[in-house]
Amino acid sequence: MDQGIVQANGLIKHYGQRRVVDGVDLAVPQGAVYGVLGPNGAGKTTTLRMLLGIIEPDGGSRQLLGLAHPRQARTRIGYLPEERGLYPAMTARETIAFMGALRGLPWREGRARADRMLHDAGLGHAAGQKIRKLSKGMAQLVQLLGAIVHQPELIVLDEPFSGLDPVNQEKLEGLILAERARGATILFSTHVMAHAQRLCDRLAIIANGRRCFEGTVADARALLPMRAHFVPRSGDAGVRALLPADAAPSGDGFDFSVPDEGIEPVIARLLAAGHGIAGLSIERPGLHEVFVKLVREAA
């Protein structure tokens, strides 16, 4: 596998008798948004923690920013852990500046950046408010801003979208893309496919501690055949028999996989039998469908 800014080779972790991460390889290219996708309990958080040196692997090796021990890269990394936690009595501004200071950013600069970032995120009004007064979603955004205030080269976000409403989720997507535009590499975990489909340059799917896919969103979506939705002319009976074997009623028509030979023979059969076509759409299945299939197979 090519060298990446984050590199994992055969990472293994046991908890008790259970092998919860089982030989995971990752290579995150510089400047990419990279998703680690998997169902609950797949081993995503454990993998990220090993990459960051928060816990030690039982086997395999990893490299972060070219350094053998990830902790040497501390000030060059921004990390949003899965467990959220801020000091409730600190203001949003001080929280962000404090988190920056922990990563080597001078306080004065941290405060100035905090004000700018809060303003840009539409949270300018919250700068002087105490964390305890903020909603859970707002506090989470503040924690995220604190994780990136020192402008790290690598940003690692563990389930960053969980707990955010759709408006804040969109804000976060914007923030991630803005960080990539700045030149940062972003590695994030999620089990929500819509975000991954929109954001990821590359992704890995992990199930039962094993990597079962690695590639681009397009590579993943190409694993499943195109899906067709066909709507017969009203009153047309007997069309079902002319459709591919997997055709299933759906809404006002039928859904089926486009056969290897294409949709044309299906249409030709329908027209030859005198049937009409009230609607026909063909779509590439989404990442969601691919994820469900791969995770089921892995189980």
Ligand SMILES: Nc1ncnc2c1ncn2[C@@H]1O[C@H](COP(=O)(O)OP(=O)(O)OP(=O)(O)O)[C@@H](O)[C@H]1O
């Ligand atoms: N400290 C621990 N001690 C014992 N078991 C653990 C520990 N941390 C994680 N596990 C177990 O390891 C497995 C993988 O957990 P992990 O948190 O890495 O999964 P995840 O993919 O991040 O899941 P989720 O999406 O639910 O957060 C789970 O079965 C979990 O219960």
